[in-house]
Amino acid sequence: MSNFREIGRKIVGVGRNYRAHAAELGNQVPTKPILFLKPTSSYISQGQKIKIPKGCTSLHHEVELGVVIGKHGNDIPETKAMDYVSGYILALDMTARDFQDEAKNKGQPWSIAKGFDTSCPVSEFIDKSKVKNPEQIGLWLKVNNTMRQNGNTKDMIFGVPYLISYISQYFTLEAGDIILTGTPSGVGPVTAGDVIEAGLSDLVSIKFEVEKKGK
């Protein structure tokens, strides 16, 4: 499934899946997963730049474990969920926080805030065999060499099997689809010229530069 960027057709994001992150944005801890979508046109890989979209004055980084779906399924029971996982990625759920705040205030969709072009920088595919327990992985993010996020997937509110089961009740999952499992605390703004580095335990690391769109 190393070609998830080409064959996958959706990216399902999970909001506020770490208590400390929900709190830092002044949000309640959710009682059910908060789901949003990013289009696959938002993917970039190392070597491409994160572009601040037109009008955005507060672009935030969110480092996340991404789950790569390996086969078609819906209404997947939690006990079978891991059979649908092909592997993992490290991803940044880049978020136009000002656009999202406006959307939240107006009761409008988050789609532009979460899904603008370049909003989903991703690592290479990591085969499932390399990850003993997806709910016991450290993940970190630095901006210009300063540590900003340093968490562990053990702090997720809803774990991987639960998320797969819950999401697949509403959205049929297909090979190459991605689930972004939420971000630990420490999110914050980046501006043009900043360099983001992030890592998932000793499995993979990524590096992306930020620039203004239209440059």
Place this chain on the structure above:
Amino acid sequence: MSNFREIGRKIVGVGRNYRAHAAELGNQVPTKPILFLKPTSSYISQGQKIKIPKGCTSLHHEVELGVVIGKHGNDIPETKAMDYVSGYILALDMTARDFQDEAKNKGQPWSIAKGFDTSCPVSEFIDKSKVKNPEQIGLWLKVNNTMRQNGNTKDMIFGVPYLISYISQYFTLEAGDIILTGTPSGVGPVTAGDVIEAGLSDLVSIKFEVEKKGK
């Protein structure tokens, strides 16, 4: 582009693009397009049934003109926008209105409300050559033979070239992607056993039955 269901990777919906529909749900007329995403896993074609998702008690019909994108583009100027259109579809933007109302009240994303499996029933592809002016087409929808929506795309607030240009500033458009251009007034609930018929001028008509999911 008759294979848009297979090759397309996103469905961009436009909310409140007809004044009378914005008013009927108690919403302001927007000053810029309100965009949301439905995943391609939400497509169904005639012969498949619309399934009311688990927990939904108010599933609404919305009949819409869909624009089928023919080629890759971003930051498309309005004057060139029609070059990116391959054709059209008639689509239903089925909406779990109770889920959407909850999302709006909580400032949460609309993704499940708009994107659940079977939420995007579509017609066959209609080649662009058959449509002289996409902003001068009648569209109607009947539930159990009673007319519920009967509008014309001339009443859209944001026209097709403007939408393509606006959307492509944020989301790169690709061949097979769909833009759902919004619904005229007359939306309302359907329940299990109802039959929805809809038409786009004399170009195409579609018919879908509604059932509860899990039947």
